[in-house]
Amino acid sequence: MEVWKAFKLKNFQVLFILVLVMLLSGTIFYVTQEGLSWIDALYFCIATLSTVGHPSIEPQTTLGKVFTMIYIIAGTGLFIGLIGYIAYALTKQPENKKNN
Template sequence: MFIKTIISFLRDKDYRDLLLTTVFILGIGTVVYHFVEGWRWLDSLYFSVITLTTIGYGDFSPQTDAGKIFTLIYIVVGLGIILAFINTIFKHFDYVRKSEKKKNAKG
């Protein structure tokens, strides 16, 4: 069922656009943190995801002024996009799950 949900999600243009926007925002954060803070690529991606999902473990934090300023802007811009992406995935998964239940109840 999970695989069916992912496939149907990727077939829809609006969902694909949201996915690409999310990947783009995470990519921007990864590149900026890599070059501004001097972090490894994985650490930069990790920090981008942790920051935009509001988990914020605190094991990494920007040390440069440029990194801090970027983080302020990044959170404001990226948080809405990430939350929309998570919410859309949940709603889509819930819709597919309910559709399967109805189909199984009829069949």
């Protein structure tokens, strides 16, 4: 299965949309509450969800810290699920090749 075929899977579509919503909501939060630029906020969200992290950007307010804790717990699972579907699509062999 090619990677693009993963987009046809309903579960992948749902996870993809949820990850986009997480990225958008996190970016908006960090721009409005923490005063980050749009690009820094998006970068921080992607680094956080991918568990890479970013040492020079961190929440400064109590609300920001609480939001980040919830964001990490909720978002990391979604992001890992999405990556799992992509990995599945990359490694799955087509049925006709598998049976030969």
